[in-house]
Amino acid sequence: MEILIPEISILEKIVRPMLVYFFLLLAFRLAGKRELGQVTPFDLIVLLTISNVLQNAMIGPDTSLGGGIVGALTLFVMNGILSRLTFRFPGLARWIEGKPTTLIENGHIVEKNLRREVMTLEELQRAMRKHDLEWHELGRIKRALLELDGSVTVQLRNG
Structure with a gap:
């Protein structure tokens, strides 16, 4: 059953993905709209490398199934909350997503x-x-x- 028990605290398993989520939100906002629509081979290499680096930052030393589930659930909840907030507050949506x-x-x-x-x-x-x-x-x-x-x-x- 050790596979289910996270090696780090549940709070840390929640905070790490939250910080990575906000970092990526800011990074993609600064990258610009063109980068989102046109992925070149170089962009793909950068995205894959970033995902590997940030995956390590999110999970830390914990490789348990339970820790992974907590991290993934945190990301889903963060995305759901942000989607609802941007729907309810159009100004927030413009700030996060930008405008054409x-x-x-x-x-x-x-x-x-x-x-x-x-x-x-x-x-x-x-x-x-x-x-x-x-x-x-x-x-x-x-x-x-x-x-x-x-x-x-x-x-x-x-x-």
Whole structure:
């Protein structure tokens, strides 16, 4: 039955995942929207490495089944609480998730927003092609937004 008994206190098993959860929330918020929607092989390597490092930080010396269940349950509860809070308080949701970023406005590229999101013109062109638009058709675009999930949505002008 030792497999079920955590080697560290239950309180520590709860606090460690909570701290990691908040760290990751902040880290992904600072990473930007583009990083969430476009995972390159390099990004995948970083994510896998981070998950291994943080897994060790979450469990500490405890490898018991009971400790793992407490840690996982803590993460599920944290996520559920945060989901409900962001639903109830839209201002909190905007602070945590951010808001869409305008990349093109009335056929003109908003270069300061591209720089802020660390998005190249080539990436913007690629996003336009996904909407069957070529670079010379920039004037047809009323607005293009970098959404919270990293995707780009395009609204065309009327007529």
